Amino acid sequence: MFSLLEKMVRIQSGTYNKNGVDRVGHLILSVFQPHAVSCRTIEQESFGNHLVVRSLCEDPFDKQMLLTGHMDTVFPEDTGFTGYKEDSAHAHGPGVIDMKGGLVAGIFALKALDNERLLKKIPVTFIFNADEEIGSPGSTPFIQREAAKSAFAFVLETGGRNGEIVTGRKGNLSLELSIRGKAGHAAFAGKEKASAVLELAHKIIAFESLNDPDRGITVNVGKVNGGIGPNTVADHALARIDFRFIEPSDKANLENSISEITQRNDVPGTDSHFALLSSRPPMPASAKNKNLFKAVRETAASLGFSVAEEFRSGVSDANVIAGENTPVIDGLGPIGAKDHSEDEYMIKASLLQRSSLIACALIDCWEKYRKGLLF
Numbered sequence: 001m002f003s004l005l006e007k008m009v010r011i012q013s014g015t016y017n018k019n020g021v022d023r024v025g026h027l028i029l030s031v032f033q034p035h036a037v038s039c040r041t042i043e044q045e046s047f048g049n050h051l052v053v054r055s056l057c058e059d060p061f062d063k064q065m066l067l068t069g070h071m072d073t074v075f076p077e078d079t080g081f082t083g084y085k086e087d088s089a090h091a092h093g094p095g096v097i098d099m100k101g102g103l104v105a106g107i108f109a110l111k112a113l114d115n116e117r118l119l120k121k122i123p124v125t126f127i128f129n130a131d132e133e134i135g136s137p138g139s140t141p142f143i144q145r146e147a148a149k150s151a152f153a154f155v156l157e158t159g160g161r162n163g164e165i166v167t168g169r170k171g172n173l174s175l176e177l178s179i180r181g182k183a184g185h186a187a188f189a190g191k192e193k194a195s196a197v198l199e200l201a202h203k204i205i206a207f208e209s210l211n212d213p214d215r216g217i218t219v220n221v222g223k224v225n226g227g228i229g230p231n232t233v234a235d236h237a238l239a240r241i242d243f244r245f246i247e248p249s250d251k252a253n254l255e256n257s258i259s260e261i262t263q264r265n266d267v268p269g270t271d272s273h274f275a276l277l278s279s280r281p282p283m284p285a286s287a288k289n290k291n292l293f294k295a296v297r298e299t300a301a302s303l304g305f306s307v308a309e310e311f312r313s314g315v316s317d318a319n320v321i322a323g324e325n326t327p328v329i330d331g332l333g334p335i336g337a338k339d340h341s342e343d344e345y346m347i348k349a350s351l352l353q354r355s356s357l358i359a360c361a362l363i364d365c366w367e368k369y370r371k372g373l374l375f
Helices: 001-008 018-032 100-115 140-146 197-210 248-263 286-301 318-321 349-370
Strands: 037-042 050-055 064-071 090-092 124-129 150-156 164-169 173-178 218-226 236-245 271-280 307-310 346-347
Touching: 001 100, 001 124, 018 037, 018 318, 037 286, 050 100, 050 140, 064 100, 064 140, 064 318, 064 346, 064 349, 100 124, 100 197, 100 349, 124 140, 140 150, 140 318, 150 318, 164 286, 164 318, 173 248, 197 236, 197 248, 197 286, 236 248, 248 271, 271 307, 346 349
Parallel strands: 064 124, 064 150, 164 307
Antiparallel strands: 037 050, 050 124, 090 346, 173 236, 173 271, 218 236
16 A cells, blocks of 8 residues: 555646646556456546546446545645655655545555455446646536436545544635736826725725634635836736635625625726636535444444544535535545645554545445435
């Protein structure tokens, strides 16, 4: 398992590095070739190719089980963070938990089931997508189609520090706000100057005022840009803004506020518009998600360890699956911390533990689902 993890981590696979992401896909294909699965590559022009692995189930079923994980990382192609190292307790490297460790855990879960000749008895599909870190723009439609055909789904993002498994997540919107003004010399600028930067300042305050912690709504203006120098009135300005929310109704309210703030001009002579960069629906901690978690918790107990339930503010492909009303839990990958940073690490003992849990939970939950005991 750690040999495969090291090979995978040493391949630089930032989302925009198509060649690197495709190399990860080729490595995964080589691991699966001898086993009782079919493999399909979904070609993509701009980003890496997606990979779909299906068990060769001998019996027809009207539903399947779905696993998902992503091959891309947040680190750009020119990063200096490309190595892999481990000691007795931890493994370190880019994507070691976000989420190449989850891929390895899922791969070996299927290998274990195949070793026991069980893959031919259960219908399971594993999607390895290439663009999750930028919102899954190319893979979302395919994930949605597979989710609609699934009885339930497991997403293999990293587990919580205390073994938590995710039953709910916030939704998110990410947008880019662009403002046009009128350039001029700062020495001759009066009160009526059409400064795009000044208009952006008003809009930043307006957007930040939408924060409502009591309702789980967070808004963050995380990047700004504008103008060409202090002696020139800015004719352009830009901001990138992130919105998080729990309830679907909050999304609609935020969308109305976004339109209202964008259309409102505080500085005459300026004009604003926004472009949506990404969007994911909320993943409510539904009763079905909780039932699925309880079943997996029973499996974990039978293996001699405990897991806990968690609601996360971050988003993943589990949000997309939940949007299709398919029961889903997330955070089934190995445990670690500090992902999205050069301090990312995995607790090594959790890799085999989580792989065993995935394999056994697939069998246990499928049996309970077939007997009508799960939902």
